[in-house]
Amino acid sequence: MSASLIRADALHVALGGTSVLHGVSLTLGSGWTAIVGPNGAGKSTLLRVLAGLLPPRSGVVWLEERRLSSWPARERSQRLAWLAQQGEADGELTVRDVVALGRLPHLGLFTPLGPRDEQIVDEAMLATECSAWQHRRLYQLSGGERQRVLVARALAVRANMLLLDEPTTHLDPPHQVALVELMRRLGRSQAVVSVLHDLALALQADRLVVMQAGRIRAQGAHDETAVHAALIDVFDRAIRIERLGDRYIVLPNLPR
Amino acid sequence: MSRCAIKVDDAHATGPSMKPVSGSRTKHLFARCVIGVLVVVSTFAAPQFALGQVTLRDDRGVTTTLPRSPQRIVSLLPSLTESLCALGECDRLVGTDRFSNAPASVLALPKLGGIDDAQIERIAMLKPDLVLAAPSARAIERLEALGIWVVVLESKRHSDVQRTLAVLAAAVGKPQEATRVWTRIQAEMQMAAARVPASIRGQRVYFEVESAPYAAGTESFIGESLQRLGMGNIAPSELGPFPKLNPEFVVRAQPDIIMAARRNLAEMARRPGWSALAALQRDRVCRFEPEAYELLVRPGPRMGAAALQLADCLVALAGNPP
Amino acid sequence: MTHTDRRRRLLFTWCVVLASAALCLLGLISGSQGWSIDAALRDLTGPDAGLIIGQIRAPRTLAAWMTGALLGAAGAVAQGVFRNPLADPFLLGSAAGASLAVVLVLAAGMLGGQADGMVTTGMLSRVGLAAAAFAGALGGVLLTLMLARGAQHTLRLLLCGVVVGVVLSAVGDLVTQAAHDALRGRQIFMLGTTAFLGWDSFALLLAGVLAIVPLAMRLSRVLDALALGDDSATSLGLAVPRLRLVMVALLAAATGLAVSQAGLVAFVGLVSPHLVRRVAPAPHGFTVAASAATGGTLLLAADVLARTVIAPQELPVGVITSVLGGGYLLWLMHRRRFQ
Numbered sequence: 001m002s003a004s005l006i007r008a009d010a011l012h013v014a015l016g017g018t019s020v021l022h023g024v025s026l027t028l029g030s031g032w033t034a035i036v037g038p039n040g041a042g043k044s045t046l047l048r049v050l051a052g053l054l055p056p057r058s059g060v061v062w063l064e065e066r067r068l069s070s071w072p073a074r075e076r077s078q079r080l081a082w083l084a085q086q087g088e089a090d091g092e093l094t095v096r097d098v099v100a101l102g103r104l105p106h107l108g109l110f111t112p113l114g115p116r117d118e119q120i121v122d123e124a125m126l127a128t129e130c131s132a133w134q135h136r137r138l139y140q141l142s143g144g145e146r147q148r149v150l151v152a153r154a155l156a157v158r159a160n161m162l163l164l165d166e167p168t169t170h171l172d173p174p175h176q177v178a179l180v181e182l183m184r185r186l187g188r189s190q191a192v193v194s195v196l197h198d199l200a201l202a203l204q205a206d207r208l209v210v211m212q213a214g215r216i217r218a219q220g221a222h223d224e225t226a227v228h229a230a231l232i233d234v235f236d237r238a239i240r241i242e243r244l245g246d247r248y249i250v251l252p253n254l255p256r
Numbered sequence: 257m258s259r260c261a262i263k264v265d266d267a268h269a270t271g272p273s274m275k276p277v278s279g280s281r282t283k284h285l286f287a288r289c290v291i292g293v294l295v296v297v298s299t300f301a302a303p304q305f306a307l308g309q310v311t312l313r314d315d316r317g318v319t320t321t322l323p324r325s326p327q328r329i330v331s332l333l334p335s336l337t338e339s340l341c342a343l344g345e346c347d348r349l350v351g352t353d354r355f356s357n358a359p360a361s362v363l364a365l366p367k368l369g370g371i372d373d374a375q376i377e378r379i380a381m382l383k384p385d386l387v388l389a390a391p392s393a394r395a396i397e398r399l400e401a402l403g404i405w406v407v408v409l410e411s412k413r414h415s416d417v418q419r420t421l422a423v424l425a426a427a428v429g430k431p432q433e434a435t436r437v438w439t440r441i442q443a444e445m446q447m448a449a450a451r452v453p454a455s456i457r458g459q460r461v462y463f464e465v466e467s468a469p470y471a472a473g474t475e476s477f478i479g480e481s482l483q484r485l486g487m488g489n490i491a492p493s494e495l496g497p498f499p500k501l502n503p504e505f506v507v508r509a510q511p512d513i514i515m516a517a518r519r520n521l522a523e524m525a526r527r528p529g530w531s532a533l534a535a536l537q538r539d540r541v542c543r544f545e546p547e548a549y550e551l552l553v554r555p556g557p558r559m560g561a562a563a564l565q566l567a568d569c570l571v572a573l574a575g576n577p578p
Numbered sequence: 579m580t581h582t583d584r585r586r587r588l589l590f591t592w593c594v595v596l597a598s599a600a601l602c603l604l605g606l607i608s609g610s611q612g613w614s615i616d617a618a619l620r621d622l623t624g625p626d627a628g629l630i631i632g633q634i635r636a637p638r639t640l641a642a643w644m645t646g647a648l649l650g651a652a653g654a655v656a657q658g659v660f661r662n663p664l665a666d667p668f669l670l671g672s673a674a675g676a677s678l679a680v681v682l683v684l685a686a687g688m689l690g691g692q693a694d695g696m697v698t699t700g701m702l703s704r705v706g707l708a709a710a711a712f713a714g715a716l717g718g719v720l721l722t723l724m725l726a727r728g729a730q731h732t733l734r735l736l737l738c739g740v741v742v743g744v745v746l747s748a749v750g751d752l753v754t755q756a757a758h759d760a761l762r763g764r765q766i767f768m769l770g771t772t773a774f775l776g777w778d779s780f781a782l783l784l785a786g787v788l789a790i791v792p793l794a795m796r797l798s799r800v801l802d803a804l805a806l807g808d809d810s811a812t813s814l815g816l817a818v819p820r821l822r823l824v825m826v827a828l829l830a831a832a833t834g835l836a837v838s839q840a841g842l843v844a845f846v847g848l849v850s851p852h853l854v855r856r857v858a859p860a861p862h863g864f865t866v867a868a869s870a871a872t873g874g875t876l877l878l879a880a881d882v883l884a885r886t887v888i889a890p891q892e893l894p895v896g897v898i899t900s901v902l903g904g905g906y907l908l909w910l911m912h913r914r915r916f917q
Contacts, residue, residue, distance in 0.1 A: 077814050468771065500892050
């Protein structure tokens with residue numbers, strides 16, 4: 001399956017009168033891209049604009065060479081799955097019901113779930129290891145469990161583009177690792193974009209987009225020195241990036 | 257004591273008197289002093305024996321003692337306004353509530369609000385020496401805190417009306433007027449009862465006071481009047497003065513006569529099941545226009561006139577047999 | 579759905595159905611005679627059976643159930659739309675709008691120059707008053723939507739609803755000051771009454787239930803998606819503001835219809851979804867339908883109690899629902915303290 005292309009041209013975005021993104025342009029294809037940067041850099045805002053949830057003040061977002069704004073909501077939602085940064089989700093819905101909501105873009109409001117949909121739901125839960133307690137209700141879950149359910153919900157959409165905002169929040173290391181593996185695997189055939197706070201995880205991605213104060217400072221492959229330099233710079237030299245085998249790791253830059 | 261001294265001087269100045277001076281002087285002195293003491297004492301004792309001092313016991317059980325018969329009265333209940341005027345003391349009224357409209361002379365008086373929103377300031381500015389109110393008036397405490405005398409009277413039954421008249425008559429210092437008015441009311445009731453033809457006596461009445469529906473029960477003053485006229489009531493006394501009835505009850509009771517305000521009667525037949533009421537089908541109803549209805553629901557000195565009004569309707573119904 | 583869940587739902591459904599049937603039966607045999615089997619048998623076999631049972635008790639019983647169903651469904655929708663278990667259908671100014679309309683109609687008769695000693699709710703024909711209440715409820719919600727500029731943001735909608743409710747209430751108070759006799763009628767309306775529900779009311783309410791409840795059930799997936807948050811729901815392809823508007827419209831229609839026939843009956847809309855969620859939690863498709871059935875049962879129970887507790891006198895049905903509903907919530911809070 002060819003990856004869909006999402007492209008942003010000179011986005012200027014304002015939130016409540018304050019300018020948050022200044023002239024952001026980027027192109028995203030298949031593979032796993034991590035968006036990183038300090039607080040307030042505009043990472044989540046960028047993701048929301050790409051998902052079509054926030055209209056830019058100026059600039060255009062292109063999804064598969066068509067303007068995002070011209071896509072009908074349903075078709076857009078079949079191609080873009082978005083995961084919110086802060087889980088507002090709560091209530092009596094069971095885990096399975098929540099994950100099944102991911103099939104909404106394909107089913108609409110009225111069509112009931114078919115066997116194929118149920119299978120997709122099963123696979124999504126399997127991928128984030130929540131099958132064992134699929135009948136528990138949202139309000140009974142811990143933060144980490146809830147997060148995995150919500151990721152499964154996004155996976156169930158089977159969209160070409162996954163836009164995940166801080167998907168590793170609340171997750172403990174085994175699940176973080178599992179999610180990273182998942183994103184890497186999905187990246188081979190889809191476009192996965194995740195905003196990540198955890199730099200160690202972000203450096204495992206294929207590409208990095210380094211942001212600061214509403215602008216993109218650098219973007220490129222995870223091993224480009226320019227990207228590393230930008231990363232160290234935006235974090236005020238509080239980190240060091242070292243190579244370990246074929247991976248890169250991040251260390252706090254503590255004085256000796 | 258200086259009086260005594262002066263008198264002694266006067267005694268000197270009266271001229272040649274052949275009485276022995278010391279003896280008469282002492283007697284005069286003593287007499288004048290005694291009179292002086294008596295006058296002084298009586299001044300302090302005066303309130304106990306002064307005319308116009310009034311003691312009233314109201315429906316709260318509170319005894320109010322007024323220094324003199326009240327001259328500036330505010331009435332916050334139409335029936336109390338009417339009662340006062342029936343006793344011939346309309347002139348003492350300086351203000352009424354907004355609903356008091358009888359007799360016609362009170363329409364010119366300042367209107368001071370209703371039960372829940374009596375205008376305290378205006379009442380106080382009128383400087384009344386007595387305020388008549390119903391028990392539910394919220395203004396009572398406020399007025400009493402301002403030092404205004406308040407007497408609370410409520411009439412639910414005929415006996416209450418009689419008692420209210422007695423209290424008001426005592427307040428204006430004319431106890432015998434109460435008896436006169438009550439006698440008149442009774443005479444009117446008798447006349448009304450006499451008018452009701454035997455053919456219609458004993459028939460059961462449903463008197464509707466609200467369309468929820470609330471009925472006038474046997475225990476209410478309306479019910480008592482109906483009883484005096486020899487009529488029955490579908491709401492027995494156990495239910496209290498103004499019970500809120502299940503509409504089904506009225507349908508089952510099949511009253512012989514229905515009495516209500518004209519507006520209520522207009523939509524009665526549309527209530528579920530009420531079209532089966534024989535009284536509605538045969539138009540055995542007493543329709544009351546707003547003024548007539550108002551007269552009927554006021555427990556005051558016009559109760560006799562109200563009974564006469566009821567009697568007139570009954571006579572008309574008896575004249576047109578179903 | 580696990581086996582337990584399915585069983586719970588089935589059990590709940592059966593309970594509600596049986597309770598409703600039993601209460602309907604009770605409704606047919608209880609009236610102004612209170613709890614008396616003899617009287618009931620006499621009624622059933624007496625010559626007036628058609629009148630008493632057919633024209634008075636039957637429509638009243640069924641219409642009371644329908645009213646409760648509308649309120650229960652509206653409550654479930656309200657709690658789903660606002661994602662708040664304390665939401666009730668009167669939140670968006672519908673209650674205040676309806677009572678203002680009723681007061682205006684009552685006052686118009688008064689201020690039209692005819693002073694009555696006591697007010698009567700029969701001043702205008704009942705049809706006029708019911709229509710006014712319905713229009714008022716819809717008007718109140720419309721005002722809220724205008725103030726909130728559509729159903730974009732839930733919080734703004736809620737706040738505007740509160741504001742509109744307070745303002746319309748105040749206007750109603752002002753009108754009552756000018757036309758004092760409307761006070762009594764307003765109080766009767768605000769306490770709720772099922773006393774005069776006839777076959778015509780039942781027909782209206784039935785039409786309302788058949789039109790609104792299935793529609794709300796079909797749209798229940800929206801309520802489920804809204805539980806994830808507005809943005810997540812939008813990312814799933816839902817036009818959230820528009821759908822929320824549709825939900826609010828359903829809410830207004832259901833509430834307006836219920837209120838126009840029976841006045842402001844408290845707590846039924848609030849408590850019904852709670853009960854459903856405690857016993858048989860489920861996605862909104864089931865919850866809306868079950869809340870409707872629960873609401874119908876609750877209001878019918880309250881109506882039967884209203885008729886029989888002090889027979890032949892009657893309590894306003896809203897008093898009973900307040901006591902029962904308020905008591906239930908108190909008990910709930912009491913239990914929470916020990917959890």
